[in-house]
Amino acid sequence: MLKISVDGKQLKRDIGLRKSRVSNLQPPLRGFGYYLEQETENQFNTETDPQGKPWAELKPSTLQQKRAKGYPDDILTATGEMRSTVYSVASKSSLEFGIRDPKARWHQYGTSKMPQRQIIGITPKRLKHGSKLIKVWILGRRR
DSSP: OOOOOOOHHHHHHHHHHHHHHHTOOHHHHHHHHHHHHHHHHHHHHHTBOTTSOBOOOOOHHHHHHHHHTTOOSSTTOSSSHHHHTEEEEEOSSOEEEEEOOTTHHHHHHOOSSSOOOOOOOOOHHHHHHHHHHHHHHHHOOOO
16 A cells, blocks of 8 residues: 655645745856856866857967067957956846956957857756756755
């Protein structure tokens, strides 16, 4: 014989907890934002796009200009300003993630004179990580 018992009071508490957690997703979204910031920092370190594809090499003339100004040879790194403006802001229901440096837009999409070097992006792996954070938050941890 198989028997299942359901405690109505406990069920109501569990549902109430999950409902309140769904109405405030800021904690897992904040964690997801931090994760995206770290992934982007890793991209600058490895000079790759969100999918792991290497950024286009710098032209010899660009390298010459950077060296004349005392900047490092690293791609998308001169003063480090762009890298330092990666941010995320979480609210109860949304996450904003981006780069505040206006020059990032040119690199993200490329121009007629500059190849695309994508910095910001949500990959399936990243989306899965964010979904897992939200799921764990909503379901809570059983003690």
